Amino acid sequence: MIRDFKEINLAERNSFHVEQRARRLIEFETEEELMAIFRREQPDRWMVLSGGNNILFTQDYEGLILSPVSQRIEQLDESAESIRLRVGAGVEWDDLVAWAVERDLWGIENLSLIPGKAGAAPVQNIGAYGAEAKDVIRSVRFYDAEADCMRTLTREECVFGYRESIFKQALKGRTVITEIEIELSKKAAPRLGYGDVEREVERLGGATLRNIREAICSIRRSKLPDTAVLGNAGSFFKNPVVARVVAEELLAQYPEMPHYATADPEQVKLAAGWLIDRAGLKGYREGRVGVHERQALVLVNHGGATGGEVIALARKVQETVKQKFGIEIDTEVNIL
Numbered sequence: 001m002i003r004d005f006k007e008i009n010l011a012e013r014n015s016f017h018v019e020q021r022a023r024r025l026i027e028f029e030t031e032e033e034l035m036a037i038f039r040r041e042q043p044d045r046w047m048v049l050s051g052g053n054n055i056l057f058t059q060d061y062e063g064l065i066l067s068p069v070s071q072r073i074e075q076l077d078e079s080a081e082s083i084r085l086r087v088g089a090g091v092e093w094d095d096l097v098a099w100a101v102e103r104d105l106w107g108i109e110n111l112s113l114i115p116g117k118a119g120a121a122p123v124q125n126i127g128a129y130g131a132e133a134k135d136v137i138r139s140v141r142f143y144d145a146e147a148d149c150m151r152t153l154t155r156e157e158c159v160f161g162y163r164e165s166i167f168k169q170a171l172k173g174r175t176v177i178t179e180i181e182i183e184l185s186k187k188a189a190p191r192l193g194y195g196d197v198e199r200e201v202e203r204l205g206g207a208t209l210r211n212i213r214e215a216i217c218s219i220r221r222s223k224l225p226d227t228a229v230l231g232n233a234g235s236f237f238k239n240p241v242v243a244r245v246v247a248e249e250l251l252a253q254y255p256e257m258p259h260y261a262t263a264d265p266e267q268v269k270l271a272a273g274w275l276i277d278r279a280g281l282k283g284y285r286e287g288r289v290g291v292h293e294r295q296a297l298v299l300v301n302h303g304g305a306t307g308g309e310v311i312a313l314a315r316k317v318q319e320t321v322k323q324k325f326g327i328e329i330d331t332e333v334n335i336l
């Protein structure tokens with residue numbers, strides 16, 4: 001079903017809760033509806049907004065916003081080892097994780113409680129606690145506005161990377177994802193290697209699927225602010241990937257600095273949260289915006305802030321980190 005809104009306030013549709021307005025917003029369910037909207041409206045300017053969890057509006061939007069609301073989770077084929085599912089873009093990601101865990105299906109439990117919808121998961125290849133959406137995604141189906149047709153890309157064709165995919169690169173600005181196909185395992189495959197996960201799972205009584213979900217939820221709740229209470233968009237910055245020599249120089253000065261190997265032995269990933277924290281900015285507040293007091297990667301709206309105020313703080317954080325460590329940190333959040 002299509003729902004059409006004119007002159008709509010976006011405050012409840014973006015997790016930063018900034019007060020911006022859109023000229024028009026249309027919610028759609030099916031790909032037929034989506035194609036009909038494009039044919040009828042022929043929009044010059046349009047964008048997709050699903051959960052609004054990774055976006056910062058700094059101005060009103062004068063174009064057409066498309067918002068997928070399909071709630072379908074459909075089981076495709078099943079083997080002794082795995083099950084394939086087709087998931088509508090509008091399904092809440094964490095509802096999908098809960099659905100899978102209830103049915104003893106492994107693969108996305110480490111991605112519990114990530115805010116946002118299933119259709120957004122492939123765009124930035126959401127990831128946490130040693131797992132990424134790309135580990136389970138088989139294919140992504142979307143409308144390609146340039147080709148004016150529906151297309152499906154396989155996992156390989158999506159060119160997934162750390163918080164990256166083809167949808168942020170070559171296909172940026174021309175796709176509307178309508179569904180994803182994922183494959184989940186019936187066999188236990190716990191991934192406990194990241195941070196406090198193993199300790200928390202042990203505390204709960206061992207590595208069952210339910211305990212892992214519970215552990216991840218409790219770790220996230222302890223560190224990340226609830227968007228319903230405090231406007232934010234999760235990690236505002238990406239963890240920087242730097243040349244090995246750069247990391248080694250910093251490690252000589254800060255031996256305790258967290259660092260992670262990447263697929264390329266010459267590149268090392270650093271923790272932007274640690275860099276911001278060490279630069280003295282954790283919990284820093286400037287008027288209505290601030291750096292979260294328990295996770296320095298997260299910028300928060302203490303109430304009533306504009307997108308511009310958040311950006312000003314973000315620039316200050318970037319400059320301070322650059323001055324102290326010589327490292328540039330990029331934003332993860334889309335700024336509009």
Ligand code: EPU
Pocket residue numbers: 127128129130194195223224233234235236237238239258271272273274277282294295296297332
């Ligand atoms: N750290 C600090 N101070 C801070 C924050 C972090 O010293 O304020 C240190 C931690 O002690 C740890 C290291 O930095 O040694 C890494 O921190 P953490 O494990 O909390 O993870 P992160 O690298 O800060 C990433 C993701 C999160 C995801 C966590 C867990 C990015 C940009 N962020 O954060 O994703 O939940 O790992 O896997 O990769 C998101 O994308 O919105 C998000 C929350």
